[in-house]
Amino acid sequence: MAVSRFSLGRVFEGPRAGRKKPYGREVGMKTRLLAPIAAGFVLAAMAQAQTTTIDTFETKQFVIADLTPGVTNSCCVVAPAAIGGERDLCVRHAGGAVATLVGDVGYVFTNTASLSCGLGVEACLHLVYDGLDNSRDINCTGLNGLDVTEGGTRNAFQLSTTSDLGANVAITVYQDATHYSVAMVTVAADPTFTFSEVTFGFADFMPAGPEGGADFTRVGALVFELCNGPGGADISMKNLVTTYDPRFGDGSPGYWQNHPDAWPVDELTLGAVTYSKEELLALLAQPANGDASVILAYQLVAAKLNVARGRNPIPAIQDAIAAADSLLASFPGSLPFAVGKKDPRRAAMVAIASQLAAFNTPPY
Numbered sequence: 001m002a003v004s005r006f007s008l009g010r011v012f013e014g015p016r017a018g019r020k021k022p023y024g025r026e027v028g029m030k031t032r033l034l035a036p037i038a039a040g041f042v043l044a045a046m047a048q049a050q051t052t053t054i055d056t057f058e059t060k061q062f063v064i065a066d067l068t069p070g071v072t073n074s075c076c077v078v079a080p081a082a083i084g085g086e087r088d089l090c091v092r093h094a095g096g097a098v099a100t101l102v103g104d105v106g107y108v109f110t111n112t113a114s115l116s117c118g119l120g121v122e123a124c125l126h127l128v129y130d131g132l133d134n135s136r137d138i139n140c141t142g143l144n145g146l147d148v149t150e151g152g153t154r155n156a157f158q159l160s161t162t163s164d165l166g167a168n169v170a171i172t173v174y175q176d177a178t179h180y181s182v183a184m185v186t187v188a189a190d191p192t193f194t195f196s197e198v199t200f201g202f203a204d205f206m207p208a209g210p211e212g213g214a215d216f217t218r219v220g221a222l223v224f225e226l227c228n229g230p231g232g233a234d235i236s237m238k239n240l241v242t243t244y245d246p247r248f249g250d251g252s253p254g255y256w257q258n259h260p261d262a263w264p265v266d267e268l269t270l271g272a273v274t275y276s277k278e279e280l281l282a283l284l285a286q287p288a289n290g291d292a293s294v295i296l297a298y299q300l301v302a303a304k305l306n307v308a309r310g311r312n313p314i315p316a317i318q319d320a321i322a323a324a325d326s327l328l329a330s331f332p333g334s335l336p337f338a339v340g341k342k343d344p345r346r347a348a349m350v351a352i353a354s355q356l357a358a359f360n361t362p363p364y
């Protein structure tokens with residue numbers, strides 16, 4: 001099963017307003033280039049939650065990259081079943097062996113988007129959804145402020161991926177040219193090329209734009225970037241949708257207090273002490289009465305349960321969780337520590353609690 005992680009600076013080249021390049025070659029399908037597609041994949045998982053399609057990958061496409069590092073080839077097709085009505089497909093040759101007969105090929109065929117590369121060839125396949133611009137450049141407002149949360153009824157992207165040698169899928173959500181957010185999904189190596197489903201919460205994207213992250217209720221463009229590594233991996237993606245996944249919904253201390261059956265673990269370590277689920281539920285039930293150690297513990301318990309349930313904390317939240325543990329570990333014994341206004345650690349504890357509270361209560 002693939003796992004998810006974040007990475008800074010893994011954004012597709014970004015908007016390139018004003019640059020016009022000829023479209024890449026759009027040529028006929030060469031079946032010998034097709035990556036092996038697992039026969040055992042079933043669509044049953046798709047029917048379980050309400051989803052909205054980003055692209056059915058019904059409209060076929062085929063792009064060959066020039067075997068020159070840094071060169072991008074592209075084509076755009078009208079794709080009625082894709083969000084925004086058009087799919088801009090680009091292949092960028094990133095490096096590696098150039099002596100192979102076949103370099104980097106991107107294609108959409110049999111409801112699957114794939115990048116197929118020769119041995120040792122590094123490349124990325126970009127799928128850009130930015131409306132009917134007939135250009136591989138990203139029109140950052142081409143989707144006209146689309147609410148991908150659909151009024152809060154969708155809170156995550158879901159996709160099925162596979163790669164023979166391992167690869168990454170970077171997702172960039174643009175609000176406009178200066179507000180965008182990124183997430184990175186790592187696709188584990190699987191020689192059998194069997195698809196795994198990955199769900200990634202909107203709230204766990206990393207703000208990456210010069211003026212901040214994207215508002216997912218006002219989206220201008222979506223970019224999915226499938227990149228292999230130096231080994232020349234093949235990678236495929238299908239079933240690209242938005243969905244509602246409760247793991248990325250409410251995860252406040254109150255939620256966890258009232259839903260003991262939803263707890264993914266039976267104990268947690270806060271600071272230097274491990275507490276049982278019963279002790280933690282008692283902690284959540286007790287009034288804070290201004291005790292900063294309890295105020296912090298409320299949010300730390302919720303944050304750790306949210307991570308255990310499948311949230312992907314951005315590095316700032318990972319740091320906040322570590323800082324909370326470090327602060328709590330500075331007290332002897334077990335919670336509560338009766339941290340009043342005169343304790344010099346109080347301000348930091350309250351500030352971290354506030355940071356974790358924002359993580360525990362996602363905006364979407």
Ligand SMILES: [Ca+2]
Pocket residue numbers: 076086087088128129130131132133134135
């Ligand atoms: Ca377009």
Ligand SMILES: [Ca+2]
Pocket residue numbers: 088128130133134135136137138139
């Ligand atoms: Ca475009």
